[in-house]
Amino acid sequence: MKRILAADIGGTTCKLGVFTPELELLDKWEIPTDITDEGSRILEDIHLSFESKAGSHEYSTEGIIGIGIGVPGPVDFNNGILNGAINLNWTEQMAIAAQFESISGIPAIVDNDANVAALGEQFKGAGSGHKDVVMVTLGTGVGGGVVSNGMLIHGHGGAAGEIGHIYVDYNRRFQCNCGKKGCLETVASATGMKNLALNYYENGVTETLLAQQIETDSLSAKSIVEAGEKGDELALKVIDEVAHYIAVALSSLSAVTNPKYFILGGGVSRAGRMLIDRIEAYYRPITFPPAYENTEIIMAELGNDAGIYGAARLVKQFLA
Ligand SMILES: [Zn+2]
Missing domain, CATH: 3.30.420.40 (ATPase, nucleotide binding domain)
Structure with missing residues (x-):
C-alpha cells in the first residue's frame, strides 16, 4: 500500500x-x-x-x-x-x-x-478550502508561515514568513534573539508579554494582581491572560499593546499577500476573543481597504x- x-x-x-x-x-x-x-x-x-x-x-x-x-x-x-x-x-x-x-x-x-x-492549518485546519492564509504562532517566540496560492513562500534564502522579526516596536525597547531590537517577537510572544508587563510595572502601574509574581520573578504569559480575564488594568494594557503590534504586522502582511485568513496559534493565542477583538479593532483602520476586505482573523484548529x-x-x- x-x-x-x-x-x-x-x-x-x-x-x-x-x-x-x-x-x-x-x-x-x-x-x-x-x-x-x-x-x-x-x-x-x-x-x-x-x-x-x-x-x-x-x-x-x-x-x-x-x-x-x-x-x-x-x-x-x-x-x-x-x-x-x-x-x-x-x-x-x-x-x-x-x-x-x-x-x-x-x-x-x-x-x-x-x-x-x-x-x-491551510489545507486541513482553520484555513481549509482557501489557498491564501498566513499563520502566526504566538508561543515562547513568534513563528509564522505564509501560504500563497496553496504553496509556502520561502524566499531566496528561506527566511520568508519569519513574521516574528517584522519591525513593529519603533522605540526598540527589547532585545530579540535575532540580534535586533523592535521585532514583533519582543512584544507579542510569551516573553514579549512579560517584557511589556515589567515595563508597565516599572513605569508606575503597580496596582495589579500580578505584583507578587513580578516581584518574585515568576511572571508568565498565562498568568497575564488570566489576570486580564479578571479585568486587571496592567494585564489589559499588555494584551492591548500586544494586539496593537500584531495588528501592525498583519497590516503589512495584508498589503503583501492579501490572505483570506490570518490564523493565530500558540500559547499566547489562548487569550482568544480578548486578543482577536483587539487585533481586529487596530488592524482594520490602518490597513489598505482592498487588502482586508473578506480577510478574517481566526484561531488555529489542529493544535x-x-x-x-x-x-x-x-x-x-x-x-x-
Ligand atoms: Zn528579531
Missing part, C-alpha cells in the same frame, strides 16, 4: 504520522527526542519508529512515497539544508533530507516547523497535529 510519512521534530518530542496518498491520517504517535550526543540519533530513532509500525499500516519502504520533516530551525528549502537547530543540539549546517534518505532509503523533504504548521499534516502535504506537493 502506498503511504506518506510525516515527522515534526521538536526539542522534547517528535510527532510522527502515517498518511494515505490522499492525505488521510491513519495513525499518529510521539517518540521522545534524544538530543544527547549532539542529537546524532534523532533521525535514526524516527526511522526505526516508523519501521516498527510498518506491519500495522501495511507498508514497506518500497511503498512509501516520501517523508515530510518539520525541523525547529531555519531551512534552505530548495536544498533541504538546515542551518542549525539549537533545541536539538544541532549546531552545524545539516543536509537533513539527504541524511534521512541515506538512513532509510525513503525520499525526504524538509522545512521549518512553523512553515509546515502553516501549511497543515500539535498541524506540523504532521503540513509535512505530509509537502510530500504530496513535491515528491508524489
Whole structure:
C-alpha cells in the first residue's frame, strides 16, 4: 500500500504520522527526542519508529512515497539544508533530507516547523478550502508561515514568513534573539508579554494582581491572560499593546499577500476573543481597504497535529 510519512521534530518530542496518498491520517504517535550526543540519533530513532509500525499500516519502504520533516530551525528549502537547530543540539549546517534518505532509503523533504504548521492549518485546519492564509504562532517566540496560492513562500534564502522579526516596536525597547531590537517577537510572544508587563510595572502601574509574581520573578504569559480575564488594568494594557503590534504586522502582511485568513496559534493565542477583538479593532483602520476586505482573523484548529499534516502535504506537493 502506498503511504506518506510525516515527522515534526521538536526539542522534547517528535510527532510522527502515517498518511494515505490522499492525505488521510491513519495513525499518529510521539517518540521522545534524544538530543544527547549532539542529537546524532534523532533521525535514526524516527526511522526505526516508523519501521516498527510498518506491519500495522501495511507498508514497506518500497511503498512509501516520501517523508515530510518539520525541523525547529531555519531551512534552505530548495536544498533541504538546515542551518542549525539549537533545541536539538544541532549546531552545524545539516543536509537533513539527504541524511534521512541515506538512513532509510525513503525520499525526504524538509522545512521549518512553523512553515509546515502553516501549511497543515491551510489545507486541513482553520484555513481549509482557501489557498491564501498566513499563520502566526504566538508561543515562547513568534513563528509564522505564509501560504500563497496553496504553496509556502520561502524566499531566496528561506527566511520568508519569519513574521516574528517584522519591525513593529519603533522605540526598540527589547532585545530579540535575532540580534535586533523592535521585532514583533519582543512584544507579542510569551516573553514579549512579560517584557511589556515589567515595563508597565516599572513605569508606575503597580496596582495589579500580578505584583507578587513580578516581584518574585515568576511572571508568565498565562498568568497575564488570566489576570486580564479578571479585568486587571496592567494585564489589559499588555494584551492591548500586544494586539496593537500584531495588528501592525498583519497590516503589512495584508498589503503583501492579501490572505483570506490570518490564523493565530500558540500559547499566547489562548487569550482568544480578548486578543482577536483587539487585533481586529487596530488592524482594520490602518490597513489598505482592498487588502482586508473578506480577510478574517481566526484561531488555529489542529493544535500539535498541524506540523504532521503540513509535512505530509509537502510530500504530496513535491515528491508524489
Ligand atoms: Zn528579531
